Amino acid sequence: MMKKLIYLLFIGLFASCSSPLNNKYSDATLESDLKAIEEANALDSADVNLLAMYFFRAKLTNENMEGKSYKELLQQAKTLQQKHDEEERIQKELAENARKEEDARSARLKDALTITIYDKGYTEYDYQKYITYKFAFENKTDKEITAFTGQIMFTDLFDKEIKSFDLTYDDGVKANSITNYSATTDFNQFIDEDKLLKSKNLKQIKLVWKPEKILFADGTTLE
16 A cells, blocks of 8 residues: 555656656747647646747747746746736726716716707808807806806717817806807818718707816816
8 A cells, every 4th residue: 555655656746747847948849848738738728828928928028938947937927917917907997996086077067067959050151151059058056157168079869979079168157047058160061070960950969068177256166
């Protein structure tokens, strides 16, 4: 029994030491080494891909791999992958936090001031062509708004953008009140977005209000 146990331990130790992963990397023997690793089923498909990407990266960066075993190179590849995954996680987390912060900021501004459109038309004046708009600005706060700026975007019913433009208004909106406002944008018959917007009626479009900054009469600012 003892002899059998010693024999099994010896065989296991020999197999471990003779693993093709213990071979030292060399450009001259790379092809045969990889074939031996494949024939021995020493790596699963994930590790094979990881090692291949590591070789590719090392060649691009002129990293010296000579004298290192394939096991060592695989461990370095795993370490690099873990570092990459962690950096990617952090970047995603930062992006998500930034998105949440932007959504919260936009919600605060929209809670203070909403914009709706109640008429859209077309006119020509002095040989110029215009798309016309009539907006309603609703100040939902208890403070008078002196000015605001942001972006108006029109989309189709599937939220695909048609046209957008900046809007700045400085004629004031009384507290808890609605102010109507008429505006125009130039119409160019050779621009698809202009032609599309002109052709749509109010039931076929949606207005997206993207506020940037609101100034109040008491000197405070919301942005």
